[in-house]
Every structure is written in structure tokens, then in C-alpha cells.
Amino acid sequence: ICQEENTLRELRIFLRDICAKLARNKQFFMFTKPVDVEEVPDYLDIIKEPMDLETLMSKIDKHSYICARDFLDDIDLIVRNALEYNPDKSAEDKHIRHRACSLRDKAYAFIKAEMDSDFEDTCRDIRDKR
Numbered sequence: 001i002c003q004e005e006n007t008l009r010e011l012r013i014f015l016r017d018i019c020a021k022l023a024r025n026k027q028f029f030m031f032t033k034p035v036d037v038e039e040v041p042d043y044l045d046i047i048k049e050p051m052d053l054e055t056l057m058s059k060i061d062k063h064s065y066i067c068a069r070d071f072l073d074d075i076d077l078i079v080r081n082a083l084e085y086n087p088d089k090s091a092e093d094k095h096i097r098h099r100a101c102s103l104r105d106k107a108y109a110f111i112k113a114e115m116d117s118d119f120e121d122t123c124r125d126i127r128d129k130r
């Protein structure tokens with residue numbers, strides 16, 4: 001069990017680093033904080049499960065993720081929300097959709113580049129045993 005805690009600690013350190021890198025990227029500023037309903041009043045009528053990089057970071061600290069897959073599921077939620085809220089052919093909506101797809105690709109690339117697959121397998125085994 002102590003070994004499991006060591007593995008999960010390493011995962012949290014790793015995910016914080018990736019989350020920080022994504023949040024530092026100016027391209028993703030609109031995904032870094034919960035949507036401000038003052039700015040975007042109809043947002044919560046359309047998006048039922050908001051997600052953002054700051055919330056992701058606090059979920060890491062609350063030990064909400066015990067494998068990279070769970071973390072990427074929340075990244076996918078950020079992307080899905082942006083695609084749903086910005087469906088129009090307008091330049092603005094296209095731009096936001098493009099940024100959302102770029103966020104997903106960068107997140108997956110960071111995970112793939114820096115996580116060896118047997119570390120993720122170990123995390124999955126811990127998740128599946130719990």
C-alpha cells in the first residue's frame with residue numbers, strides 16, 4: 001500500500017506539471033478559470049458540467065485522479081464544453097473550437113511524451129483495485 005501511495009504521489013507531481021504548462025500557455029487563457037457568468041450569462045443554461053484548468057489543478061490536490069486517463073477525461077470535458085458552446089460557423093466560434101482542439105492535443109502529447117506506459121498500467125491497476 002505504501003508503494004501504491006508512492007506511485008500516486010508521483011502521478012500527482014507529474015499531472016501538476018502538465019496542468020501548469022497548459023495553464024501558462026496564453027493560447028488557453030479562456031480555459032484557465034471557471035467561466036465567468038457575468039461575462040457569459042447563458043453559459044450554464046447550455047453547459048451542464050463546466051470544467052477548467054484551475055479546477056483540474058485543485059482536483060489533483062484533492063487526490064481525485066489515480067491515473068492519467070481520469071485526468072484526460074476532465075481535459076476532454078473542457079474541450080467538449082467549448083465545442084458545444086461554440087458551434088457556429090462564425091470566425092469567433094471557429095477560433096475557440098480550434099484552441100480547444102489544440103488544448104486536447106497538447107495535453108495528450110505531454111502525457112504520452114512523459115509517462116511510460118507501465119507507470120500508467122500500474123496506476124490503472126491501483127484504480128481498478130479500489
Ligand SMILES: CC(=O)c1nc(NC(=O)[C@H]2CNCCN2)sc1-c1cc(O)cc(O)c1
Nearest residue numbers: 030031034035036040082085086092093096
Ligand atoms: C471558454 C468558452 O467556451 C467561451 N466561449 C465563448 N464563446 C463566445 O463568446 C461565442 C459563443 N457563440 C456566439 C459568439 N460568441 S466566450 C468563452 C469564454 C471566454 C473567456 O475569456 C472567459 C470565459 O470564461 C469563457
